[in-house]
Amino acid sequence: MEILLAKEMGFCFGVRRAVDMMEEATEETSHMVSLGSVVHNPQVVAQLKERGLDVIASLEDVSSQPVAITAHGVSQAVVQELEDKGVSVLDTTCPIVTRSQQWAKRLTEEGFAVIVFGDPDHKETRGVLGWADGNAYAIPSIDDIPSLPSDMPTRIGVLSQTTETESHFADFVRALLEQRMDVISELRVINTLCNATTSQQAAARELAHQVDMMIVIGGRESANTHHLAEVTREEGTIAHQVESADDIQAAWLEGHERIGVTAGASTPDSAIDAVVARLRELSDNGAS
Template sequence: MRNIRKAVHAGYCWGVERAIDMVIQTTETHKEVPVRTLGPIIHNPQVVQSLAEKGASTIDSLDEMPAGGTVIIRTHGVAPETYQQAESKKLTVVDATCPLVTLVQNRAKQLVNEGYHLVIFGNAKHPEVIGTIGHAGGHATVVEKPEDARTVKLANKKVGVVVQTTQETERLSEFLSYLAPRCKELKVFNTICNPTIERQDAARDLAREVQVMIVVGGKNSSNTRHLATVCKQEGAITYHIEEPMEVEPGWLVGAQEIGVTAGASTPGWLMDHVIARIHELEQQQPLTASL
């Protein structure tokens, strides 16, 4: 009989729960007007679909917003220009930006005001980073890979750093080890959020004790992808999936201990369905062979 273990911290973080509650509440209190979320509220198609059925479908740009409607800003936040655009279109804004993302935006602004060359360690295309650049007035350089800190162009030797909330702590340490020798003054706000750290630590602990790790969450979810990386680094055979049916019978062969974790935008029920799928496959394929 295989042992299927769930990471101690996995699935929805409080920032995502708060945002989903805000969407549901808005659909109930703004029934008379169109309600839309600016971008999918989380990286989970089923949840996005169920919110659309409640009355909050997704738009990609404010240009698609019906007049007089209510627009919901998702956890990743947006640049100040987006609020201005919403105001000029006379839209009502419900702001579900995670307070920990607001903190990154404020720290970025502070560093620019204090005369630091702002460096954001994160993914340049991620909406959170794009929003943060906007709050810094566009005065920011984004570094995506730790080793790029060796060569990134620095306008002066007084450098300030903020970090995308869902980055990996070990990558941040590596990035800073390359950056620090190039600066006369370096001010760092480690803005990786606590739920991300807890999920990474729990995934790391579990990955050390199992042969196979299954990481559940959107393929475009930054924090889920980083969880998968952390598990691989610990030597577990790791699979990143979005749906229970993606679990293949062959993944279980010889694995006595299987770990399951999920990104911060993955609902608990989806994780439970993945575990149920593993149990189902296990009945068809008892533990016999070895890895």
């Protein structure tokens, strides 16, 4: 069995930066907390916990320790509340997410309603909506466009969750225009997709054509990992999403000669190495 690796995969610049900042901070303070998981990856979270960084679920759990804002960012109201509490804050928001937040703020100030094409329950989307002063909507799919209120402003600004695919965002904007052309007086589309994500997706698509099965590594909650699995399936390849090497089932490999491996932006190199080692072990044991 041959194992091929995607040309680009694993930790993106934003996650690497956030983890580095947090590791550095834990060297200077014995205990700090992060508002939510640093990244959607349990192994990384566990490693940081060993260094003294605990995860808290909400602002109510903040006491006097320094608080880290994660790479996904938070709303303007949360930033304000942390300031009001007077705690020391380590802001590791990815600069690409900060750009989305600033666009949401600017569009609102200029009188636009803001539509974010993305998952309303995702932390990044909630944070970006929170910079738009209430006049913003998260729409996860084309099918949800009819749920937009009919009396919303006629000037509309559209952003995307950074981890969406280029083709899905383009389809969404096209469908929005088709369905709302009668009420839209001005439409501004800001490309807030992340290059790290789009180039990982392109590398995954390319690899999908060279193999007969893909293993996609990443946290179960990770949006960009889900999208990676999705784009490889769109290329007609079987894709199994795993969080760690332990999730791989020997039966998946039966009858497959070439296995491709890719990993989401919050997946550390150690998890990728462990998956490749497990695949080699199963191959040596004759699983394929």
